[in-house]
Structure formats: C-alpha cells, structure tokens
Amino acid sequence: MHVVHPVADEWTEEYIAWAAQTRHVLLTAPLATFLDVAVTDQLRPVLVTLDGASLSPAVSLALRRAGGHWAVRTDRGVFDGLSGYRIDAFEDLWRRSGTDRDRLPGYDQVTPDGVGVLMFDVYAHSRAGESTTVGDLAQATVSALGGGDLALWGPHEPLLEPWSVPAVTAAARAGMPVTAALHAWAPDGSFVDVSAARTRHGVLEQAKGGVVLGTYPRHLDEPVERASDALAAVAERFRPTIGFVSLAHFDAGPSQTTTAKYPEAPLAVLIGPRAVYDLELDLTDLVERYDVSILGSSRSPAVVVRFSDPDVGLWAQLLAFAYDVGAERIAAAAGLGQEV
Numbered sequence: 001m002h003v004v005h006p007v008a009d010e011w012t013e014e015y016i017a018w019a020a021q022t023r024h025v026l027l028t029a030p031l032a033t034f035l036d037v038a039v040t041d042q043l044r045p046v047l048v049t050l051d052g053a054s055l056s057p058a059v060s061l062a063l064r065r066a067g068g069h070w071a072v073r074t075d076r077g078v079f080d081g082l083s084g085y086r087i088d089a090f091e092d093l094w095r096r097s098g099t100d101r102d103r104l105p106g107y108d109q110v111t112p113d114g115v116g117v118l119m120f121d122v123y124a125h126s127r128a129g130e131s132t133t134v135g136d137l138a139q140a141t142v143s144a145l146g147g148g149d150l151a152l153w154g155p156h157e158p159l160l161e162p163w164s165v166p167a168v169t170a171a172a173r174a175g176m177p178v179t180a181a182l183h184a185w186a187p188d189g190s191f192v193d194v195s196a197a198r199t200r201h202g203v204l205e206q207a208k209g210g211v212v213l214g215t216y217p218r219h220l221d222e223p224v225e226r227a228s229d230a231l232a233a234v235a236e237r238f239r240p241t242i243g244f245v246s247l248a249h250f251d252a253g254p255s256q257t258t259t260a261k262y263p264e265a266p267l268a269v270l271i272g273p274r275a276v277y278d279l280e281l282d283l284t285d286l287v288e289r290y291d292v293s294i295l296g297s298s299r300s301p302a303v304v305v306r307f308s309d310p311d312v313g314l315w316a317q318l319l320a321f322a323y324d325v326g327a328e329r330i331a332a333a334a335g336l337g338q339e340v
Contacts, residue, residue: 015044026157027058054255057191069093111259116213122243127202135168138207144230147190147211231270243270273300
C-alpha cells in the first residue's frame, strides 16, 4: 500500500524531509506546517532544495528554531547546504563529519560579495493588560541597530499585510499562551520574527532577526559599538530580561545560498534588571573581568557586556562569560520556557 504523508516527502522514525522546487525558498504555510510537525513529533526536519536555490531569512530562522538541516540536490548527488560536503544519506547531515568527501563549488573559500548582518535576539517582559502590545520591541530593536521601518508582516511568506502593532498584537493574543512566530520585513532588508508567551510575570515577548550592515566588515570595532548602543537603547525603553547581538554572514538580499560563509561572531549581550537580581551578579567583579557598561539606577541596574577583545577571541569571551554566570541560570532568570 502506498502511504502519503500529509506534510512530508520522506519520513522515518528519526527525520522527515520536505523538498522545495523553487529557486528562492520562502517560509510558506506548507513549509511552516512541516517544521511545526517535525518539532511536535520530535523529528529532525530536513529541507531539500535545488542546486543554486536560496533561502529567505525567515526560512533560515525557522530552520534554526526547529533544529533543522539543509540538503542540496544536484546532478552530482546530494550535499550539505551548510558545509557543502557530499552526503550519502540524510543521516550524514548530523552523524558524519570530516573533510574527505566531495564538496560543492563555492565552498573552497568565503564568498567575496556577502553582506554583514547584525543578528539580534531580545526578550522583554511586560505586564499583561488591555494596553499591552506586541511588536514595538521588534521595531525598536531594528531601529536601534540602524535598520529601517518595518513595512510588511504575516504568519507566512510572502508577507502581505502592512506592518501594524495593533494587528500584530491581536494575532499574538489569539495565539496565546504561546504564539507562533510572526514575521516582518523592512525595505532595507531588515527582518524579524516576533513571538510572545504568558509567564508568571505577565507577557514575555521575543524579537529575533537581523539588520543588514552592508559589505561584511573586516574590523569589528564599529559593529560591537553599534550592538552595545542598541542594547542600551532597548534597556532604556523596555523591561528586557536578556538580549544578544551577533554578526552573521549572508548572501546579498539578504539570503542564504550554497556558498561558504564566515562563522557567526558574538558582539554584545544585555542582562536586564530582573535577571541581574535573580542571578545575583557581582557587578564589581564583572566590571573588572569584562568590558561592561552598567545601565539604569544602582537599585535596578542592567548590564551590557561587549565582546571587544580581539586578542582573546569573540567566542572565547562569550563562553567564559556564560560559564561564569551559568547558561542554565540565565535561561531560568529570563523566564525562557516558563508558561502559566
């Protein structure tokens, strides 16, 4: 008997695969449903595209959120869309390592015409009430990083609705207690996913996206400064629990195609007043050990940590900071994953 899966083209007890037939892959309703099913069923989602296809930023964010993998089907075989190495089975995407395999053209060196994108992920709390809105955090973060005004939004791509905080708020309320991501776009290429959830303290809103810098920067002084200034601006206007800004390498558009990229680089992190209190941070010790700015009042301070020492390395600084504070403690203090 021939069995047809309602959302997948191939499936096993470990993964499900979805084949895209377009040259530019958007987060359409069928693709979003496929990723939701994978997460619900605790399966690895595999997105299979044509050779030369590109992924929209919304697809890239959704794949990351779902713990997904990208496979590229060509006349020469199937390859890992991130590393470019040939795979003999989809399981090779997460089981096989090593460089003793064929590789797609374009992965031998970093693409010269890529763009730098300031990626952000910010959480903020607000009290639940009639006047509570969802969406202001997204626009404020994009603007603080130098991005333009959001113009379109929607639950799937293509985005068709004019950006409207009241409309986004209504959609978020309809999806409570935990909303699916709502996607927004600005004409300058800025993009953001907006989601919200009820917690014991009210509503926890998340804004996750990117702002295009232009040509990928060779020096990180300016991106680090812009990232830390933006997080400070967010702390002045909202009640953030935690925020993070990094530098990522995209293809023009922005999009993701089958070319080699620079690894993502952390730039700055924000810890809001509530998290500072819950984590019992020793601010004097932090100032002595890291590049730290203390914001707000002495009774309710927020902290911005910049990863600005090129001699130490950006990831080394982030890992050292996370180790000192405790990643699980940060998540708990931020209220991530806690619902009413």
